[in-house]
Amino acid sequence: MSLRKRLRELLADPQMILAPGAYDALSAKIIEAAGFKAVVAGGYAATGSLLAQPDTGQSNMRDYADHYARITAAVNVPVFVDADTGFGGVNNVRQMVRGFESGGVAGLFISDQVFPNRCGYMEGKQIIPIEEMLSKVKAALDARRDPDLVIAARTDAFHVAGLGAGIERAQMFMELGADVAMVMGSDKIENFKRVKAEVPGPRLANISHANPNGWPSLAEYEAAGASFVSFPSATLFAAVGAVTRVMQTLQRDKSFDAVKHEFVALPDYYNLVGLQAQTDKESTYLAAAQDAIAKVRRDRRM
Numbered sequence: 001m002s003l004r005k006r007l008r009e010l011l012a013d014p015q016m017i018l019a020p021g022a023y024d025a026l027s028a029k030i031i032e033a034a035g036f037k038a039v040v041a042g043g044y045a046a047t048g049s050l051l052a053q054p055d056t057g058q059s060n061m062r063d064y065a066d067h068y069a070r071i072t073a074a075v076n077v078p079v080f081v082d083a084d085t086g087f088g089g090v091n092n093v094r095q096m097v098r099g100f101e102s103g104g105v106a107g108l109f110i111s112d113q114v115f116p117n118r119c120g121y122m123e124g125k126q127i128i129p130i131e132e133m134l135s136k137v138k139a140a141l142d143a144r145r146d147p148d149l150v151i152a153a154r155t156d157a158f159h160v161a162g163l164g165a166g167i168e169r170a171q172m173f174m175e176l177g178a179d180v181a182m183v184m185g186s187d188k189i190e191n192f193k194r195v196k197a198e199v200p201g202p203r204l205a206n207i208s209h210a211n212p213n214g215w216p217s218l219a220e221y222e223a224a225g226a227s228f229v230s231f232p233s234a235t236l237f238a239a240v241g242a243v244t245r246v247m248q249t250l251q252r253d254k255s256f257d258a259v260k261h262e263f264v265a266l267p268d269y270y271n272l273v274g275l276q277a278q279t280d281k282e283s284t285y286l287a288a289a290q291d292a293i294a295k296v297r298r299d300r301r302m
Helices: 001-010 027-035 043-051 062-073 090-101 130-143 158-160 162-175 189-198 218-223 234-253 266-273 275-301
Strands: 017-020 037-043 079-082 107-111 150-155 179-184 205-206 228-231
Touching: 001 130, 001 150, 017 037, 017 150, 017 275, 027 062, 037 275, 043 062, 043 234, 062 079, 062 090, 062 150, 062 275, 090 107, 090 130, 090 179, 107 130, 107 179, 130 150, 130 162, 130 234, 150 162, 158 162, 162 179, 162 189
Parallel strands: 017 228, 037 079, 079 107, 107 150, 150 179, 205 228
Antiparallel strands: none
């Protein structure tokens, strides 16, 4: 089964699926090794890890396509990614879908913010006219080569015009053929339940460190019928916290022994990145080369 079909299965599964966010290939590998069935990769974590900047729309389509391709190559679970606004008009959206699809993503979502977009929990967001957004959604659906690629559409109308406006846009996304519609900011359980009741399709929830108002518990989301819960910045904030703690201690104490307990064991790291599998392949390839040399030399002597 392809990873895109697998993502569709997960979205349709009555059991709530948890999907932490990766900021690079190694963090995605850690997520997979921990047993999660899917990985998300978003602009907030990408901009932080690639540029050490806040998510205010600085990265371009090629930056993201290359970044996501490295993440998908590192794992054998579906990767669901953020495509911001599609990086322009309908032709840019078509190019983005082709680029992300070639990079191996299992699903992607585009938003209806104006360009340059910003993290959905930041102030100052604006949205484009609904006709423009629906044109982008249609272009994305038309551009995919693999019909199993999940195309999701996200609206930020909630913070601009209220929940009703967000629900209406989400309904239009689904009417046009989107696989998933997301109403950004409808995190409170009463809002989440209303969206679930009024918008067809899988219901995604988002637990982000960027949300200044906090978030419901996983138990509350599960009871409300969430299909898929993402933690888009979990690994990024964990990494920043851990590295900051180690560097501050090392600077203060001038002792490597004071921080070495923070580190993963060397055998565990090599197991995570697949050192043994890599060396086994090297041995296999060398043996095949030696066999070919021996055969040719035997044949020449005959």
